[in-house]
Amino acid sequence: MKEQHLNFYAKIVAAATFILIIAGGLVTSTNSGLSVPDWPLSYGQFFPPMVGGVRFEHTHRMIAGIVGILTLILAGLFIKFEKRNWVKIMSAAAFLTVVLQAVLGGLTVIYLLPDALSVFHACLGQTFFCLIICLVFFTSREWHESKAIFSEEAASIHRLLIITVSFVYVQLIAGAVVRHTGGGGISYHFILAFLIALHSFLIILKVSRADSEIREKLFKNAAALGLLVIIQIFLGFGAFITTLMLPKSDAPLLMEVFFTSTHQANGALVLATSLLLALRAMRFVKMLPAQNTASASNLAADRKT
Amino acid sequence: MQKKIILFLVGIALIGGATAQAATITGKTLFEGQAPAPQVMKADADPNCAVLHPNGLNDDSVIVNNGALKNVFIYVKEGLAGKKFDAPKETVVFDQKGCQYSPKVFGIQVGQSLQIINSDNTLHNVHSLSNNSPQFNLGMPIQGMKLKKTFAKPEVMVKIKCEVHPWMSAYAGVLDHPFYVVSGDDGSFEIKNLPPGEYVVEAWHEKFGAQTQKVTIAADGDAKEAPFSFKAA
Numbered sequence: 001m002k003e004q005h006l007n008f009y010a011k012i013v014a015a016a017t018f019i020l021i022i023a024g025g026l027v028t029s030t031n032s033g034l035s036v037p038d039w040p041l042s043y044g045q046f047f048p049p050m051v052g053g054v055r056f057e058h059t060h061r062m063i064a065g066i067v068g069i070l071t072l073i074l075a076g077l078f079i080k081f082e083k084r085n086w087v088k089i090m091s092a093a094a095f096l097t098v099v100l101q102a103v104l105g106g107l108t109v110i111y112l113l114p115d116a117l118s119v120f121h122a123c124l125g126q127t128f129f130c131l132i133i134c135l136v137f138f139t140s141r142e143w144h145e146s147k148a149i150f151s152e153e154a155a156s157i158h159r160l161l162i163i164t165v166s167f168v169y170v171q172l173i174a175g176a177v178v179r180h181t182g183g184g185g186i187s188y189h190f191i192l193a194f195l196i197a198l199h200s201f202l203i204i205l206k207v208s209r210a211d212s213e214i215r216e217k218l219f220k221n222a223a224a225l226g227l228l229v230i231i232q233i234f235l236g237f238g239a240f241i242t243t244l245m246l247p248k249s250d251a252p253l254l255m256e257v258f259f260t261s262t263h264q265a266n267g268a269l270v271l272a273t274s275l276l277l278a279l280r281a282m283r284f285v286k287m288l289p290a291q292n293t294a295s296a297s298n299l300a301a302d303r304k305t
Numbered sequence: 306m307q308k309k310i311i312l313f314l315v316g317i318a319l320i321g322g323a324t325a326q327a328a329t330i331t332g333k334t335l336f337e338g339q340a341p342a343p344q345v346m347k348a349d350a351d352p353n354c355a356v357l358h359p360n361g362l363n364d365d366s367v368i369v370n371n372g373a374l375k376n377v378f379i380y381v382k383e384g385l386a387g388k389k390f391d392a393p394k395e396t397v398v399f400d401q402k403g404c405q406y407s408p409k410v411f412g413i414q415v416g417q418s419l420q421i422i423n424s425d426n427t428l429h430n431v432h433s434l435s436n437n438s439p440q441f442n443l444g445m446p447i448q449g450m451k452l453k454k455t456f457a458k459p460e461v462m463v464k465i466k467c468e469v470h471p472w473m474s475a476y477a478g479v480l481d482h483p484f485y486v487v488s489g490d491d492g493s494f495e496i497k498n499l500p501p502g503e504y505v506v507e508a509w510h511e512k513f514g515a516q517t518q519k520v521t522i523a524a525d526g527d528a529k530e531a532p533f534s535f536k537a538a
Contacts, residue, residue: 035468037430037444048446051351051427052469112432112440249364251346251471 001081007139009077013070014132018268020067021125023060025264028122028179029257032056033113039106064102071098071132078135087138094131101125115180122176126268133272137279146284149213153206154287157214160206161278164199167192168274175267179260183244193233196270200229203277214285221277228270235263327498328527330520334377334488334508337536340369346472353427354404354470362472365409366511373492374535376410377510378462378478380485381496382517384504390482392416396453399465399475401429401445406465406475410511412485413477416455423450428469435463438479462509476511501525508533 027033035053042048042058050058071094078091104121111117137143151157171192177185200222207215207222238259246256345361348354368375392414400407402424413419421431421443428446437458445452456463456479467473478485486494488508496506501522509515513535520529 031471032468034432034442035430037432037442043428043444043446049428051353052467053350053471054428054469055350057468112442249344250466250474 001077003082003139003144004141006077006081007136007141009074010132010136010139013067013074014129014136016063016067016070017129017132018265020060020063021129021268022261022265023056023063024122024125025261026257027056027060028118028264029260030056030252033118034109036061036109039109061105064105068098068102071095074132074135082139084138087135090131090138091135094128094135097124097128097131101128113180115177115184118180119173119176122180123173126172126271129268129272130275133275134279137276142280143283146217148286149211149217149284150286150288151211151214152288153210153214154285157206157210157281157285158278160199160203161274161281164196164203165271165274165278167196167199168271171196172267172271175264179264186240186244189236193236197229197233200226217284218277218281221273221280225270225273225277228266228273232263232266232270235259235266239263327525328501328522328529330496330499330504330506330522330529330531332379332494332531332533334374334379334492334494334510335372335532335534336369336374336492337372337534339537341367341537343367348404348470348472351404351427351470353425357403362405364472365405366474367513368490370490370492373488373490374510374513375488375490375492377488377492377494377508377533377535378410378412378476378485379488379494379496379506379508379531379533380412380461380478380480381482381499382461382505382507384502385482385484388482388500390414393483396420398422399477400424401431401467401473404470404473406467406473408475408487410462410476410487411478412487413456413479414483415457415459415479415481419454419456419477421445421452421454423448429467429473430469431465432468433463433465433477435460435479438463461507462511478509501527506531508535510535513537 030053032053036042036048036057038044042054042061048054048058075091075095079088082088082091101121101124104117104124108114108117108121171189174185174189174192178189203222204226207218242253242256242259343363343365346364347361348358396418397411397413398420399411400422404425404427423429423445426448428444430442430444432442433440435456437460438456441454443452443454456477458479459481460479462476462478465475465477484496484499486496488494499522501524504520504522505517506520507515507517516533516535518531518533520531522529
């Protein structure tokens with residue numbers, strides 16, 4: 001099996017994982033997490049009647065099962081056909097992560113959604129998504145074929161992007177805390193949103209003012225990040241108003257379900273896009289040999305891997 | 306034989322006399338102003354419920370009949386410290402019928418048996434959101450299924466909900482004494498058999514919060530009035 005086939009398969013797993021993230025978000029948004037009280041079976045069956053909240057919870061379980069099987073196959077394919085050991089290890093780590101995620105999902109049901117477990121489950125799901133995105137990138141044609149671009153600004157671009165990805169990941173944790181505790185730590189969520197918006201703006205500014213090669217390589221990715229962040233802020237305000245300002249009822253309003261679910265799903269896209277941008281920049285935008293002789297001399301070796 | 310009959314009659318008279326002399330708190334839970342119009346909730350998430358409620362269900366959290374507020378939980382909040390009351394042997398029945406809980410609000414003593422029934426032709430989960438007692442989340446997929454649970458510690462109120470049907474919610478007032486009641490359709494209530502003492506009586510409603518009153522019972526046989534009046538916030 002060729003690398004491009006592994007890449008294609010990893011993309012399928014990434015798409016399935018994104019659908020799983022949406023399904024998981026819908027379970028939380030519709031308060032359906034405990035509509036199925038047992039695990040791993042659902043009301044003692046593989047296929048319970050799909051009524052009310054069971055539709056969301058059991059669909060989430062079924063998609064999770066599919067992603068688990070897809071990831072097992074992915075790990076098997078990578079271990080057999082991938083040449084780089086560190087990529088093989090990463091694929092195995094992805095499989096272990098999805099197994100841990102399934103166990104965490106079961107524990108959240110058995111222990112009736114304790115906040116800490118629910119937050120951990122939410123964050124691990126998106127961490128798994130990041131791992132798959134990494135595997136997609138590491139097996140891509142771009143990874144293997146693109147040439148390095150040497151720039152004086154490489155170090156500052158790397159730093160800016162690493163800080164941004166870190167902020168987005170911490171924001172993911174903060175968002176999960178807000179969601180699973182009914183608004184806990186909302187002020188930190190707002191502060192991080194401001195910092196991420198600022199950094200997205202700085203990234204676009206930096207890339208658009210950089211050398212034409214860097215601009216050509218990274219601008220679309222940076223602009224996509226900026227656009228997603230703007231959408232995310234809009235969805236975040238919608239989620240804030242519908243969940244924390246409007247009066248609550250036992251049955252969540254459709255508007256509330258829409259804003260909270262899309263805010264979470266778009267958050268996954270922000271994380272993936274910022275991560276991909278950082279990975280691409282670190283792969284292709286290199287420091288000048290004068291800045292870092294070692295990295296320049298090792299470039300040839302890099303290309304082989 | 307004649308002696309036994311006389312003793313039995315004397316015993317009955319003593320018990321009857323003691324009951325007759327114990328104090329009673331009566332009252333009515335009133336609602337001031339315009340009652341909020343009930344919201345209609347769609348039941349189409351489950352076809353089995355939609356058949357029963359083709360036009361949706363009325364939100365039953367606020368029921369006002371001629372100025373009287375139904376489903377207010379009235380109980381003695383303070384004044385019984387040091388007194389112990391055994392859990393009654395009678396079972397409290399809590400049914401899931403027509404994709405609604407019946408009763409919507411009820412009282413139960415610590416250790417008293419709660420029998421949960423699923424009378425519906427659909428599955429339910431019964432999730433208690435208690436803070437003082439261990440929570441439970443029970444799956445009841447079969448019509449006619451019955452389960453029993455108890456609460457370990459007092460708590461006013463314990464919310465019970467069904468995550469399959471998000472409109473379904475009920476409240477249990479869990480107490481370590483028997484002096485509680487839920488107001489009926491006409492808002493009237495009666496707490497019987499209270500010994501003399503100074504009490505704080507609380508009336509709790511799901512939407513309108515809680516109110517308290519001090520009630521002093523000087524002697525056996527007293528009858529005290531403790532009306533409560535609620536209004537929309």
